[in-house]
Amino acid sequence: MGGTAVVVGGGIGGLAAAIGLRRIGWEVRVVERAPVLQDAGAGISLAANGLRALDELGVGEAVRSAARGQYSGGTRTPAGGWLTRMDGALxxxxxxxxxxxxxxxxxxxxxxEALPPDALPIGFDAGSVRQTAPGTVRVEDGRGEALEADLVVAADGIGSRIRSGLFPAHPGPVHSGSTVLRALTEETVDLRTDFELTWGRGAEFGHIAFRDGRAEWHAVLSLPAGTRFPDPLAELRRRFHDWHDPIPALLDATRPDAVLHHDIGELRTPLPSYAVGRIALLGDAAHAMTPHLGQGACQALEDAVTLAAALATAPTTDVALARYDAERRPRSQAVARAARQAGRMGQQLSHPVAVTLRNTAMRLTPSRAATRMILRHHAWTPPRLR
Structure with a gap:
């Protein structure tokens, strides 16, 4: 079964969906409202489920070649003591x-780069998406331009206008109670671990080491939505100046204008379906979650492969979309709930007694037991596309 598709949104989930659809023989166009597709953002960790999805899309080897394995590190206290150690080899x-x-x-x-240039129209603001006939969806922008296709994939992020149009009674995204500041270091940093998280009271600082010697760091703070600082880097130096190394060094290796600051939102109320007619919701548009498990991008990649596989094997597009919804909604919404709980027991925990109890429990948890907990989310086998 082949067809035509328009993917709305040129982020990780949207591009992955386009690659998957092309691999099963569909004609695909990705539309993005930005006038230029820029390589922006900080860093990202990809677990086994995300990497396996990328393998099925044909880009896993290239991603692994550009990435750095996370074999060492773990979770620490602000004074530097270890709560858990990462055993990447295990x-x-x-x-x-x-x-x-x-x-x-x-x-x-x-x-x-896995898509042909003509599949990536930019500067197309998909303001209206509607069914115009059985099996046909029309995507219009604000200037009167329009595209018609057999399928529209809504990968337009947490603030998805397509989702809002499909589910007008849904409350939409809400503030999680946390805000994140992050950046890539300009200089290389002498890091002794590949990945770390440090939990204080209502605050988290973490880093990801990259192959080229630079690093990504992030600081998550329990703050009301809209909180901003005149000098974000100076504020972080004030808050984290007495936390263990290499936290001060990471901040010192960062340009002030490189710091990104975003409130963390989530779809706390689950959607009743990821497919309406010939429109499929994917990634943050379907299940925006907090970053406390590092699963947001991985779940979007799972969505992309599952959608393509359903379309490749189902007798009709309608059957395929029903199968996609049935397979993806329970798993992704369960991961979103687990991420929310991880945040409440991790970065957002602030009462001294509760923090002490959590830290003690973490120190007493055997490494293999901790690994089994991680595997609940990482151990996913993708459907085959070829």
Whole structure:
């Protein structure tokens, strides 16, 4: 079964969906409102489920070559004590691959390069998406331009206008209670671990080491939505000046204008369906989650492969979309709930007694038990596209 598709949104999920659809013989166009597709963003960790999805899309080898495996590190206290140690080799033995760290811009570029240039219209603001006839969807922008296709994939992010149009009674995204500041270092940093998280009271600082010696760092703070700082880097130096190394060094290796600041939102109320007519919702448009499990991009990649596989094997597009919804909604919404809980027990925890109890429990948890908990989300086998 082949057809035509318009993917709305040129982020990781949208590009992955386009690659998957092209691999099963569909004609695809990705429309993006931005006038230029820029390689922006900080860093990202990809677990086994995300890497296996990329393998099925044909870009896994390129991503692994550009990424750095996360074999060492773990979770620490602000004073530097270890709560848990990462055993990347044990995880690799269990699922066949370590978690890897890669600049988001590099991942985005590798996905974009897997598509022909004419499949990537930019400056097209998909303001209206509607069914015009049985089996036909029309996508219009604000200037009167329009595209028609057999399928529209809504990969337009947490603020998805397509989702709002399909589910007008849904409350939409809400503030999670946290805000994140992140950046890539301009200089190389002497790091002794591949990945770390440090949990304080209502605050988290983490880093991901990259292959070229630079690193991504992020600081997550429990703050009201809209909180902003005149000098974000100076504010972080004030808050984290007495936290363990290499946190001060990471901040010192960063340009002030490189710091990105975003409130963390989520779709706390689950959607009743990821498919309406010939429109499929994917990634953050379907299940925006907090970043506390590092699964947002991985779940979008799972969506992309599952959608393509359903369309490749189902007798009709309608049957394929029903299958996609049935397979993806329970898993992705369960991961979103787990991510929310991880944040409440991790970065957002602030009461001193509760923090002490959590830290004690983490120190007493055996490494293999911790690995089994991780495998609940990482151990996913993709459907075959070829």
């Amino acid at each position: 995880l690799e033995e269990a699922v066949g691959t370590p978690i890897v760290g890669i600049p988001r811009a590099t991942l985005h570029r590798l996905l974009r």
